[in-house]
Amino acid sequence: MMAPMFSSKLLLVLLFGTLFGLVLGVLPGLGPTTGGALILPFTMTLDPLSAIILLTSIYCAGTYGGAITAVLINTPGTPAAAATCLDGYPLAQKGEAGRALGMATVSSTVGGIFSVIVLVFFAPILANLAYEFGQPEYFALAIFGLTMLASIGDGSPIKNLIAGAFGILISTVGKDFMTSIDRFTYGINELSVGIGFIPVVVGLFAISEMLTQSTLLDQVFKRVALKAVKLPTKDDYKKTWKTILRSSGIGSFIGVLPAEGGTVASLIGYSEAKRFSKNPEEFGKGSVEGIAGAEAANNAATGGAMVPTLALGIPGSATTAVILTGLIIHGVRPGPDLFKEQPEFLYGIFGAMLVANVLFFIFGFFGAKIFARITLVPNKILWPMIFAVSVCGTYSLSQSIIDVWIMLFFGVLGFFMRRYGFSVVPVIIGLILGELVEGTLRQSIVIFDGNWLMFLTRPIALTFFILSLIALAFPLIRSKKNKKII
Amino acid sequence: MNNVRDKKRANKSLPFFFRTEFKVFFAIILVSTILLISTFSFDTVPPILNRGIQPATFPKGLLVLIIALTSIIYYLSFKKPWKKEKSLPKPFFLTILSFIIFIIISKTLDFFLAISVLSILVSYYWGERRIFYLLLVSIIFPLVVFIFFEMILGLRFPPGIITNLYYY
Numbered sequence: 001m002m003a004p005m006f007s008s009k010l011l012l013v014l015l016f017g018t019l020f021g022l023v024l025g026v027l028p029g030l031g032p033t034t035g036g037a038l039i040l041p042f043t044m045t046l047d048p049l050s051a052i053i054l055l056t057s058i059y060c061a062g063t064y065g066g067a068i069t070a071v072l073i074n075t076p077g078t079p080a081a082a083a084t085c086l087d088g089y090p091l092a093q094k095g096e097a098g099r100a101l102g103m104a105t106v107s108s109t110v111g112g113i114f115s116v117i118v119l120v121f122f123a124p125i126l127a128n129l130a131y132e133f134g135q136p137e138y139f140a141l142a143i144f145g146l147t148m149l150a151s152i153g154d155g156s157p158i159k160n161l162i163a164g165a166f167g168i169l170i171s172t173v174g175k176d177f178m179t180s181i182d183r184f185t186y187g188i189n190e191l192s193v194g195i196g197f198i199p200v201v202v203g204l205f206a207i208s209e210m211l212t213q214s215t216l217l218d219q220v221f222k223r224v225a226l227k228a229v230k231l232p233t234k235d236d237y238k239k240t241w242k243t244i245l246r247s248s249g250i251g252s253f254i255g256v257l258p259a260e261g262g263t264v265a266s267l268i269g270y271s272e273a274k275r276f277s278k279n280p281e282e283f284g285k286g287s288v289e290g291i292a293g294a295e296a297a298n299n300a301a302t303g304g305a306m307v308p309t310l311a312l313g314i315p316g317s318a319t320t321a322v323i324l325t326g327l328i329i330h331g332v333r334p335g336p337d338l339f340k341e342q343p344e345f346l347y348g349i350f351g352a353m354l355v356a357n358v359l360f361f362i363f364g365f366f367g368a369k370i371f372a373r374i375t376l377v378p379n380k381i382l383w384p385m386i387f388a389v390s391v392c393g394t395y396s397l398s399q400s401i402i403d404v405w406i407m408l409f410f411g412v413l414g415f416f417m418r419r420y421g422f423s424v425v426p427v428i429i430g431l432i433l434g435e436l437v438e439g440t441l442r443q444s445i446v447i448f449d450g451n452w453l454m455f456l457t458r459p460i461a462l463t464f465f466i467l468s469l470i471a472l473a474f475p476l477i478r479s480k481k482n483k484k485i486i
Numbered sequence: 487m488n489n490v491r492d493k494k495r496a497n498k499s500l501p502f503f504f505r506t507e508f509k510v511f512f513a514i515i516l517v518s519t520i521l522l523i524s525t526f527s528f529d530t531v532p533p534i535l536n537r538g539i540q541p542a543t544f545p546k547g548l549l550v551l552i553i554a555l556t557s558i559i560y561y562l563s564f565k566k567p568w569k570k571e572k573s574l575p576k577p578f579f580l581t582i583l584s585f586i587i588f589i590i591i592s593k594t595l596d597f598f599l600a601i602s603v604l605s606i607l608v609s610y611y612w613g614e615r616r617i618f619y620l621l622l623v624s625i626i627f628p629l630v631v632f633i634f635f636e637m638i639l640g641l642r643f644p645p646g647i648i649t650n651l652y653y654y
Binding site for chain 2: 041042044045156158159161162165166168169172176178179181182183184186210211214215217378379380381383384385387388389391392395396399401404405408411412419420421438441442443445446450
């Protein structure tokens with residue numbers, strides 16, 4: 001079963017994916033989601049397993065790579081590394097950058113491996129449960145996914161819901177799949193096939209980030225010197241092993257929920273590490289527990305987020321939405337049948353994620369100094385290059401110039417969305433879930449002969465609806481504490 | 487903290503139509519309403535063939551939901567005004583201008599010429615003045631990208647004054 005893992009081609013893909021993921025993670029503004037979207041068109045030349053291994057290794061290594069920048073220049077390479085800055089940079093300022101990166105590397109690896117184990121055990125269980133699902137249950141599940149995004153995603157819940165609804169609305173552009181009636185095409189032939197996922201993702205992430213960078217040109221990074229990454233001492237391990245395990249559990253759990261995976265997981269992992277710490281006063285001043293709490297959690301979210309992606313076809317994070325798209329364009333349908341019919345494909349992914357975690361440990365440990373130098377590439381050179389790749393990558397999928405216009409449109413839109421506090425992640429999740437939401441809703445209505453109340457007669461669907469209501473009510477309860485609804 | 491409070495106060499002191507929350511509310515409502523109106527012109531399925539709901543019903547529901555949620559955030563902003571954003575710097579507008587130039591050139595002249603022009607403009611607007619780096623981003627790198635997509639991925643780019651030199 002593991003035989004495909006040992007083919008030299010797959011190992012090469014894995015090696016490249018890990019290195020590329022690290023580079024993406026290190027560069028502020030890029031990250032595994034944008035990088036995954038940029039590389040998706042190139043995966044068309046690969047077989048499905050190689051393509052998904054490439055994307056998952058980018059996901060694992062990119063999530064870790066953010067820590068290098070967080071520690072050395074106090075700027076998270078990825079949003080998931082934001083909490084790492086809080087203690088990583090102060091520790092680096094004390095002349096212990098190597099120790100900070102060593103702790104980040106070890107805890108990321110442990111978190112990542114822990115989450116792969118969770119993935120191996122829980123994905124098949126969840127997939128088995130999914131055999132009980134019919135159209136109404138899938139509809140209720142997709143609604144639950146979207147409401148969870150509003151509830152525990154980054155930013156304001158109502159704005160997240162608007163963004164999610166907008167994402168679903170984008171998925172309705174083109175010919176209606178049940179009746180072939182044109183919707184929102186306005187006579188443009190290219191739009192009748194719908195709006196592709198890649199132009200939207202590349203626009204919302206890469207192009208909007210390029211515009212954001214154009215507003216930050218006067219920003220000066222203060223780099224901390226790094227001699228070498230040091231493995232944590234016995235004393236550090238004693239201090240942090242409980243934190244690492246706790247955060248690995250938290251990260252895996254948060255990852256399974258459809259939300260902004262690693263970002264939320266690292267914040268919760270960090271705050272829980274502080275809550276349980278014997279020395280909470282050290283947090284924010286260079287605590288190794290703080291670094292371990294954040295890093296173990298954000299990497300643990302990677303495996304967790306793959307659970308609903310593979311078992312149900314519901315992405316657990318923005319990057320897994322890209323991976324899900326990769327699966328779909330390569331003709332692999334995620335869900336329970338995938339576990340029954342192509343177990344070797346899944347074992348390939350599990351094994352690749354495991355190896356990617358080991359590889360980024362090695363690369364991070366020996367190469368952090370080199371990767372840190374990538375941040376020296378000035379934005380005025382880097383971003384025009386990223387633009388060229390974005391444009392060609394977007395064009396390449398359907399060889400349509402309209403896709404490039406769409407990418408630019410979503411780039412500008414994404415910039416203003418972020419500027420006014422709307423997260424772009426729900427748009428992506430909404431876009432990918434849109435067809436499922438509408439398809440299952442309409443098919444359910446046909447099954448129920450137009451009687452909407454029949455949804456309430458299905459126990460699993462009803463459970464998901466109740467959970468959705470709880471997810472919607474949760475921010476209201478939370479807002480009583482921190483007054484953040486809008 | 488004080489800075490944020492000052493920004494919020496500054497936003498609150500403006501007439502309502504200049505406030506960030508009103509501008510965002512207005513833009514979303516306007517676009518959603520236009521889209522909602524356009525859904526009424528979608529073709530409908532004859533009742534005899536109609537199973538479930540009409541193709542326009544689902545997008546209509548989504549647009550009504552977006553309008554309702556936007557109204558809620560606008561209503562809530564009376565209690566909790568949004569902070570006033572810093573005005574956008576010149577490089578941002580120059581980057582947007584580069585996008586427009588890119589669209590015009592790629593439509594009328596050449597796709598790769600458009601990439602080169604955008605790259606050199608963005609790099610220059612963002613402060614790069616060294617000739618080598620300007621050439622790197624505008625000629626060398628797009629050429630590498632072209633060779634990679636064309637030769638390795640076998641992609642055919644749209645015809646244009648420069649691309650045709652290679653194809654013909």
